[in-house]
Amino acid sequence: MTLDQYSLWIGGDRAAGSAGTYEILNPADESTVGLAPEASTDDAIAAAAAAADAFASWSATTPTERAELLDRAADLVQARFDDLVALAQAETGATTTMTTMANVGGSIARLRRYARGATEPVEQPLRPEPAAPGPLSPNGGLISASAIRRPVGTVACITSYNVPLTNVVGKIGPALAMGNTVVVKPAPQDPLAVIRLVEILHEAGFPPGVVNVVVSSAPGPAEALVASDDIDMVSFTGSTVVGQKIGAAAGGSMKRLLLELGGKGASIVFDDADLDAAARGTASTFAFHAGQICTAPTRLIAHRSVYDRVVEKLSMIAGLLPVGDPTDPSTIVGPVISGAQRDRIETHVRGGVESGATIVTGGDRPEIDRGFYVRPTLLADCTMEMPIARQEIFGPVVVAVPFDDDDEAIALANSTEYGLYDYVWTANTARAYQVAARLRTGNVGLNTLARNPETPFGGFKQSGVGRDGGSFALHAYSEMQSVVWQA
Numbered sequence: 001m002t003l004d005q006y007s008l009w010i011g012g013d014r015a016a017g018s019a020g021t022y023e024i025l026n027p028a029d030e031s032t033v034g035l036a037p038e039a040s041t042d043d044a045i046a047a048a049a050a051a052a053d054a055f056a057s058w059s060a061t062t063p064t065e066r067a068e069l070l071d072r073a074a075d076l077v078q079a080r081f082d083d084l085v086a087l088a089q090a091e092t093g094a095t096t097t098m099t100t101m102a103n104v105g106g107s108i109a110r111l112r113r114y115a116r117g118a119t120e121p122v123e124q125p126l127r128p129e130p131a132a133p134g135p136l137s138p139n140g141g142l143i144s145a146s147a148i149r150r151p152v153g154t155v156a157c158i159t160s161y162n163v164p165l166t167n168v169v170g171k172i173g174p175a176l177a178m179g180n181t182v183v184v185k186p187a188p189q190d191p192l193a194v195i196r197l198v199e200i201l202h203e204a205g206f207p208p209g210v211v212n213v214v215v216s217s218a219p220g221p222a223e224a225l226v227a228s229d230d231i232d233m234v235s236f237t238g239s240t241v242v243g244q245k246i247g248a249a250a251g252g253s254m255k256r257l258l259l260e261l262g263g264k265g266a267s268i269v270f271d272d273a274d275l276d277a278a279a280r281g282t283a284s285t286f287a288f289h290a291g292q293i294c295t296a297p298t299r300l301i302a303h304r305s306v307y308d309r310v311v312e313k314l315s316m317i318a319g320l321l322p323v324g325d326p327t328d329p330s331t332i333v334g335p336v337i338s339g340a341q342r343d344r345i346e347t348h349v350r351g352g353v354e355s356g357a358t359i360v361t362g363g364d365r366p367e368i369d370r371g372f373y374v375r376p377t378l379l380a381d382c383t384m385e386m387p388i389a390r391q392e393i394f395g396p397v398v399v400a401v402p403f404d405d406d407d408e409a410i411a412l413a414n415s416t417e418y419g420l421y422d423y424v425w426t427a428n429t430a431r432a433y434q435v436a437a438r439l440r441t442g443n444v445g446l447n448t449l450a451r452n453p454e455t456p457f458g459g460f461k462q463s464g465v466g467r468d469g470g471s472f473a474l475h476a477y478s479e480m481q482s483v484v485w486q487a
Helices: 041-059 062-080 083-090 096-117 165-178 191-204 220-227 240-251 274-281 302-321 341-355 407-414 429-438 469-478
Strands: 009-011 013-015 023-026 032-037 123-131 143-151 154-158 181-183 211-213 233-237 256-260 266-269 301-302 358-361 379-380 397-403 421-424 442-446 476-485
Touching: 009 041, 009 191, 023 062, 032 083, 032 191, 032 301, 032 476, 041 154, 041 211, 041 220, 062 083, 062 096, 062 165, 062 191, 062 301, 083 096, 083 165, 083 191, 096 165, 096 191, 096 469, 154 165, 154 220, 165 191, 165 233, 165 469, 181 220, 181 274, 191 211, 220 233, 220 240, 233 240, 240 256, 256 301, 266 274, 266 379, 274 302, 274 421, 301 302, 301 407, 302 358, 302 379, 302 397, 341 358, 341 397, 469 476
Parallel strands: 154 181, 154 233, 181 211, 233 256, 266 301, 266 421, 301 397, 379 397, 421 442
Antiparallel strands: 009 013, 009 211, 023 032, 123 143, 143 476, 358 379
């Protein structure tokens, strides 16, 4: 079998990885999808330098020029839709629905959104203010001013493995729209479709050095980007542990940071809730990309009067979800990304049982010969003192905890180090808003898991720093400059 060749992109040119190549495995059957280029730290340093060199000319382009290039890139991704779906599905193990809609389809939608975003106003006139005569204004008078958004500079975009194309475009789309240049460092497990995306951006006409990509199975190149004096901002999606290391390293040079980190979403079910809707919503942890989503409602926190019924409904749903080949249209739960991640999930589940939790359903592997599969798993009799109820698992695992009153529900939801996305299920609208106001989380869904893409997205506490989404992403990839003059 001849494997396709994949290259780094540095300064507008393809480049072989200086450290060779490494295999990308299909999580569904453990076959080799392709060989990824293995970048060295020198490759990363060269990519950062190329981005820095390209910044002056790229930031001087007009918003209309940047919008046209992003739209052209969206057209080209659409034209290669089927090929990108096949590649992305092979390296992520995601179901066909997940790949077509959330990954490849999502990347096109974000390219279109930030093509529009490139032409959004960046200047806000401020009310003139009178100034009394003094050392800084001898004659006094009326002082006018504007607040203007300027590009940050060069941005290192380091992304996670779960939805690689949409995650990357969610960073480079607003960054490029604002006039920044970028170095993309995709997750090591599934970088191939991202490499193809960067090829498409060059085909669309982005100038040399504006978009660069380095790939590595080792942390050295990403660490080199974070440390580089040529990088002005680091945008990272991934685990809290890695985000903390990036924050510590970037702080010394005062780099701008956007960190989207871990989550341990609470699904709070009150006694007046639609229990079927609440169970279906919580079951998205099983059904949506095998729980490999940071916003997943992985903690069922249910009022004691309805707890047993919700657990029963959730268990029934979990048992009915087809697990298997993600290319089969009937499959709902595909594999997790790697053998290492499957082992990590299973270790969490064993630890939960050892600390007193009861497996209601799942807890084992399905009978599939090859691939990294985990059966949807529900654990009851949990308390918030158990590690499994506090730590992010990133797999199809839900833990169930009962509560007796509103104050306890809120305390349980707030009791982890995370604060990314919680969900509230109740028929009482006033209660829903009151509970949301007390939740220490960046996002709250009230009787829904639907997302509004224009909302600011990010987390409280250890779930991150900063916000993206909609126009808020344009703000994230810009600096505010005040321009003042005497009227």
